[in-house]
Amino acid sequence: MTHPRRRVLLLSDDDVVTGTLRRLARIGEHLTAEADVVMATLAGQAAAGPQAPSFPLQRIGSHHSLNADREVWERDYLLPRLDRLMGGFAPDVLVVDGDFPARVLDRLDRAHPAVQLHVTSAAETAPVGRPRARSAGAMVQLGEITEDDGESADATAPLLDAAALGATGGALTEDGGGGGARRPCVVLDLPGLSPDTTAAVEDLALEFFASRRPEWTVALLDTTVARQPSPGVESISGGATAELVSRTVGALAVPGHRAVHTWTPARIPTLWLTEGPGGERPIRGAAQRSRRRLRPDQQDAMRGRAARCAEAGWGHHAELDGPQDMDALRSRLTEALELMDGRGWVPSGPSRLPEDGAEQAAQAILTAASTSAAA
Known part of the structure; x- marks a missing residue:
């Protein structure tokens, strides 16, 4: 289905350790200029940032929060909800940030026509030997503050937390x-x-x-x-x-x-x-x-x-x-x-603050989506 504006579904896992919900919400705010955005997350009641995002946010209980067997949760809880969301919203692009079951992403990839993109950090290595969705080769890499000036050519600038x-x-x-x-x-x-x-x-x-x-x-x-x-x-x-x-x-x-x-x-x-x-x-x-x-x-x-x-x-x-x-x-x-x-708890690191890459990451997602859709 072709829409006047792109439809983007953002999918994040739990925010507690990696910060996926907060960083994906920041990217989403920049995507709204050119796309209709909806987010689904496995995070609990924690806010996505100092202020709630301007686009719809749907929470799906994780298997930890529901105290459920992971395989049963994937099959009987997570997949039906994502199926309904994909079918109702009909996104052109599915952006995944975080650790999601590969078989669930594969099923969504087969059942829905959306381009599937994955957001990752430059510091995070790709898991070895884990099954990947068919279209999971499309990757948007976020830069890291800890890197030197010579950043990877395919990475955005560091994406700062909203706080x-x-x-x-x-x-x-x-x-x-x-x-x-x-x-x-x-x-x-x-x-x-x-x-x-x-x-x-x-x-x-x-x-x-x-x-x-x-x-x-x-x-x-x-x-x-x-x-x-x-x-x-x-x-x-x-x-x-x-x-x-x-x-x-x-x-x-x-x-x-x-x-x-x-x-x-x-x-x-x-x-x-x-x-x-x-x-x-x-x-x-x-x-x-x-x-x-x-x-x-x-x-x-x-x-x-x-x-x-x-x-x-x-x-x-x-x-x-x-x-x-x-x-x-x-x-x-x-x-x-x-x-x-x-040391006296004096300010750390260089005095020049790094560039914020949220807008750059949003544009990289749209560009990668267009390239994948044309392939």
């Missing part, structure tokens, strides 16, 4: 106090760590900052730990907002796409935390908490981002081995926090 646009960290204010009367804030942005490691890192960080920086507020961003409210500690869900970024003087973060493209462009000094394989094993007697497990290629991308961030001056990288040896974890994390505290 970082127009906001600078609290450490950059003239009075150095995080925005006048507001208390400076340090953010713990840890989605992607195993639940037991998250709890241990939060406990140690709260103890450290209560002792060393009692005048600061600690914000737990999208935490998986159910904590009781306490003075000087706030819990925030749905990703960072510009207001949070504006009063943040430091961050402890797992280097997913969202975190790197939030704290780095705001020049906020960041301790990048990655986790060794031991973190997957729960400590003895701990509750088995379900979580979205990272694939090996995603874990490699995390470590690569953290290493490049440290090399470029965007903070410091520390690898944690998991909570089985609490003395080792405490020693490693305390050493890294003391290093950051000794």
